[in-house]
Amino acid sequence: MSSALDVGRPKTNPSAAPSSTTSPTSSSSSSSIQNYRPRAAILGAGISGLSASISLRRAGWSCTIFERSLFSNETGAAITLPPNASLCLSRWGFDFNKAEPVPNWSIRFARADTLEVVKSEDYKGFGEDLGVGGEKGHRGSWGVHRADLHWGLRELVGAQRVKGAISKSKKKTRETEGKVDGGHGTKRVVDGGPVRIELGREVVGLDCEEGAIEFRDGTKLEGWDLVVVADGAHSKLLPSILPSSSTPSSYQAQPTSRSIYRFLLPLTPSSPFLTNPSLRPHFLPHSQGGPLPGFLSWHDPIKDVLWVSYPCRGGRVLNNAIVHDTPPQPSGEAGESSPPGRGWSTAVGKEEVLKVLSGFHGAVRALVDLAYGEEGEEKEGEENGRGTGEKGIKVHHLFKRPALNSFVRGKAVVIGDAAHVMMPTHAAGGAIAIESAATMEVLFRDFPSDPPQLEEFVKRRLQLFDQLRIPRCNLTMLASNAGPKWLNVEGVEEEARRYYKGPLPHKDTLPWTKEFREVLFCYDAFEAAEEEVRKEEEAVGAASRSEAMGSELKAGNM
Ligand SMILES: Cc1cc2nc3c(=O)[nH]c(=O)nc-3n(C[C@H](O)[C@H](O)[C@H](O)COP(=O)(O)OP(=O)(O)OC[C@H]3O[C@@H](n4cnc5c(N)ncnc54)[C@H](O)[C@@H]3O)c2cc1C
Structure with a gap:
């Protein structure tokens, strides 16, 4: 079954009605070369795929997303957006007001047994000065409900905000030039038009050199100028990008011994957060004398259970994530092919959760009770229609994968979890994917x-993509997968240095404290890519000047 959203391309576009083998470029055969608009296929519509299509659209490309699912479920969890991600969203014109993120301005480390805060750091305003463009007040560090982020990205995919704007009736066909809201103002931005999203379209094959993709129903689409693989941590398409000598253990996500419980709770004046004297000091709003909004991290060192919570959705919802050792699975449920909680939505029983939390202060039981709730109570997200209707606690098994040496091949590039599978230790996987997408906007x-020059251009720019993204993505992934002790874990620094030459924090720096934040989250992907493009253009200019001089000399004209 397939359905399409926002059909932005002409009806003759073969991707709308694929025959057994069709070319996405054939619809432009009647157009002149000058009007040729390069076409990108984006495989997957998670944070990475949506962000890539926003970027490529802003770069003037015509984009089609092929998404396996029908978008029926949003995940009931929040995500932290550090400044490296929020500056991209801000420049893209993401609607922060609608998404209602909550600032992330502090981290508090507390004991699980007594709930006593043992270390804390406030960082109000962190990252707000990073980058240019967009609204300054939207840069910085945030906690946002995943459903709200996804909705905001989908809105940008379909309705790029361009100055001198397109009227609604014309927006599907008219090329629009101008300065995108929040852009640098120095670069011409050609809007590539609304992105076409095809749902229920599982891609099963990829030919990177030809720019061809194949769907589960056997149909093929050939001739894409760029293919962006964004099909998530359990990517089936990644092997097509890797050298043929790669073994499955080098690219398949491997289950770790850790899992995460996730659940959202309503944060209201009558909830146990504020009525229970042991919990109240942690969750009291800042305006009423409570701490600055941000991470609260309760740790039980004996069982190594880490409960991290932070507010989202205007402060009305509390996001909870409990990282713990995966309890032994009943036989037949574990195993590489079907690890427990491979998706986001495996329900877990209250008894199991309470067992994992046995080393915690008794007051936390009230929060677990609240998560399971009573029949007939309002379900999560019902207030704004962007929820998941979820109740209870879900478990998600955590995976890792070794670092890759390259993310590109032929006309294809892999981004997001498909490129780097990381533990959520530093809240960085989605942010680094947004960075990669922003990099593509500048490069492409x-x-x-x-067309022949375009092919050469794409190849050159994909090399630049690797130069920019391998160090950043692999550093972030290795840091995340090593856990909170990061550089103190044997061999991790050496491995990071294979890919990354920049500054590292001191070995004992705790996650999200100053030195740590500056290395991982103070990165302007636009600026870095612009610098790389400038260097490349200078090198190309110098090479062609010396070639011209050589020809002149040969001809005896000098
Ligand atoms: C518990 C947890 C907490 C996290 N917290 C944070 C955080 O606070 N901050 C942060 O930045 N990151 C965080 N992350 C990481 C972040 O969630 C991921 O990095 C991000 O969601 C990855 O997005 P993606 O688009 O790459 O992959 P996905 O979200 O997996 O999307 C892949 C998409 O591709 C589709 N697809 C799959 N196969 C195919 C196919 N063959 N054809 C077509 N479509 C296909 C899927 O249906 C899906 O829609 C966290 C991760 C976890 C597990």
């Missing part, structure tokens, strides 16, 4: 309109 704009 100002493309040549002549």
Whole structure:
């Protein structure tokens, strides 16, 4: 079954009605070369795929997303957006007011047994000065409900905000030039038009050199100028990008011994957060004398259970994530092919959760009770229609994967969890994917309109993508997968240094404290890519000047 959202391309577009083998470029055969708009296929519509299509659209590309699912479920959890991600969203015109993120301005480390805070750091305003463009007040560090982030990205995918704007009736066909809201103002931005999203379209094959993709129903689409693989941690398409000598253990996500419980709770004046004297000091709003909003991290060192919570959705919802050792599974449920909680939505029983939390202060039981709730109570997200209707606690098994040496091949590039599978230790996987997408916006704009030159351009820019993204993504992944002790874990620094040459924090720096934040989260992907493009253009200019001089000399004209 397949359905399409926001059909932004002409009806003759073969991707709308694929025959057994069709070319996405054939619809432009009647257009002149000058009007040729390069086409990108984006495989997967998670944070990475949506962000990539926003970027490529801003770079003037025509984009089609192929998504396996029908978008029927949003995940009932929040995500932290550090400044490296929020500055991208801000420049893209993401609607922060609608998404209602809550600032992340503090971290408090507390004992699980007594709930006593043993260390804390406030960082109000962190990262707000990073980057340019967008609204300054939207940069910085945030906690946002995943459903709200996804909705905001989907809105940008379908309705890029461009100055000198397109009227609603014309927006599907008219090319629009102008300065995108929140842009640098120095670069011409050509809007590639609303992105086409095809749901229920599982891609099962990829030919990177030809830019061809194949669907589960046997149909094929060939001739894409760029294919962005964004099909998540358990990517089936990644092997097509890797060298043929790669073994499954080098690219398959491997289950770790850790899992995470996740659940959202309503944060209201009558909830146990504020009525229970042991919990109240942790959750009292800042305006009423409580701490600055941000991470609260309760740790039980004996069982190594870490409960991290932070507010989202205007402060009305509390996001909870409890990282713990995966309890032994009843026989037949574990195993590489079907690890427990491979998705996001495996329900877990209250008894199991309470067992894992046996080393915690008794007051936390009230929060677990609240998560399971009573029949007939309002379900999560009902207040704004963007929820999941979920009740109870879900478990998600955590996976890792070794670092890759390259994310590109031929006309294809892999981004997001498909490129780097990381533990949520530092709340960084989605943010680094948004960075990668922003990098693509800079690398793929100002493309040549002549197809052979375009092919060469794409190849060169994909090399730049690797140069920029391998160090950043692999550093972030290795840091996340090593756990909170990061550089103190044997071999991790050496491995990070294979890919990354920049500064590292001191070995004993705790997650999200100053030195740590500056290395992982103070990165402007636009600026870094612009610098790399400038260097490349200078090198190309110098090479062609010396070639011209050589020809002149040969011809005896000098
Ligand atoms: C517990 C937890 C907490 C986290 N917290 C944070 C945080 O606070 N901050 C942060 O930045 N990151 C966080 N992350 C990481 C972040 O959630 C991920 O990095 C991010 O969601 C990955 O997005 P993605 O688009 O790459 O992959 P996915 O979200 O997995 O999306 C992949 C998409 O591809 C589709 N698809 C799959 N196969 C195919 C196919 N063959 N054809 C077509 N479509 C296909 C899927 O249906 C899906 O829609 C956390 C992760 C976990 C597990």
